Amino acid sequence: MDALEQLGKTFFDWEAMAAVLPDLLTVGLPNTLLLALASGIIGTIVGMLLAIMGISRNRVLRWIARIYTDIFRGLPAVVIILLIGLGLGPILRQVTGSTSPYPLGILALSLIASAYIGEIFRSGIQSVEKGQLEASRALGFSYGASMQLVVVPQGVRRVLPALVNQFISLIKESSLIYFIGLVASERELFRVGNDAASNTGNLSPLIAAGVLYLCLTIPLTHLVNFIDTRLRVGRKQKPEPDELAAVIPTSGGAKA
């Protein structure tokens, strides 16, 4: 009974949670969202560029995309975050006068995200049947216009679930930014929870931070499932095969 009470106190100390909640909501949550959204958007733009380069007929472009992807997908996230955050810090300070490593955190997360998102887009674009590009070119569209109007939109649609998954891991990975040292107002969820946990010697604030992560990620995983089903099944089906077949012979002068 004593041990159970001890455990309850360590993980579910409601007072400790209530004490950290304002900071989690006003500092941690906005920062986590900002980090994930900013690097998600940059990662999507750069990722699309990488995907287009990766399927280009130009060998140099393909190589650049390949090397970039191999490096930023192959290294542990912490290594990239530390190298970028600490290595580029002094340069950023000289250029902008700011000592905040926050933008570098976004940069590091964007580099990682873009490598993964680039591969997601590439696989989606390459899964589009060759006939689509051919039909578009046969109409007189250039390669670029065909990609833009016909191939890429279809490819992106197919990988929307994977894209949301990537955003979920970005939300979680944003916690690694604490490695590069942030001032109080820049702390994201994990750091706010962790600071409170170290101060009080109680893990309940981390549990509270964890619950907020789940509030973000669980709806997103369900969004993935929803999109996935929608893409496979379609919005609403209108099966009317008999009527369709009956329509065919009515024109073109054919007899049924």
Place this chain on the structure above:
Amino acid sequence: MKTIESGTLTGKGLHLSFGSNHVLRGIDLHVERGTTASVIGPSGSGKSTLLRVLNRLIEPDQGDILLDGRSVLKDNPDELRRRIGMVFQQFNLFPHKTVLDNVSLALRKLRKMSAGEAREKALAQLDLVGLKHKADVRPGNLSGGQQQRVAIARALAMDPEVMFFDEATSALDPELVKGVLALMADLASAGMTMVVVTHEMGFSRNVSDTVTFMDGGVVVESGPPSAIFDDAQTPRLRSFLSDVL
């Protein structure tokens, strides 16, 4: 349909290799304006590749392509393809766009028509193939025969001088083939210049003005349907015909 004053298409000495695979070995093909030329032959004989070379989806290694007597090899290939409509075995409609958008896309983006103009024209074209009432559905909700007729409308909307059909009925269920063939026959009798790669010997014999028999990347025989189907000169054509008829 408006009268089209051009469209005489000539391929001369066309060669194409993919690596060591010599797919076209010096093909000559002449299609007079307003006539229908069908191309028949066994699978792998290079028929479909020939169509793609003639509209420069694939550039030939050697030879020349003339439209109305003028070589088009130096032209911008995108502009050449706007003058030649193409219909595919697998329809290749754009599944993420409605039937109407499939037909009007090139009108808006390439012909620079306004949305309203393009819509009018696309609807008129869909009406011609009997599918105006399906304008707002996605191609996935149509039968194969309907999809192929949308694909034909999409190609016709650009007012092409020549139409290519690449085994346009091969992927269709048997009961849907007739409607598409009838539409193609209507087009032919309306004076469209057409090159039809087909396995439909009935269509080839009854609708086309000339028939070209290809095998192994060369033209083995060509001539009017009667000469090809009733008076085959070569063993290769005779054996092909006895296989398919």
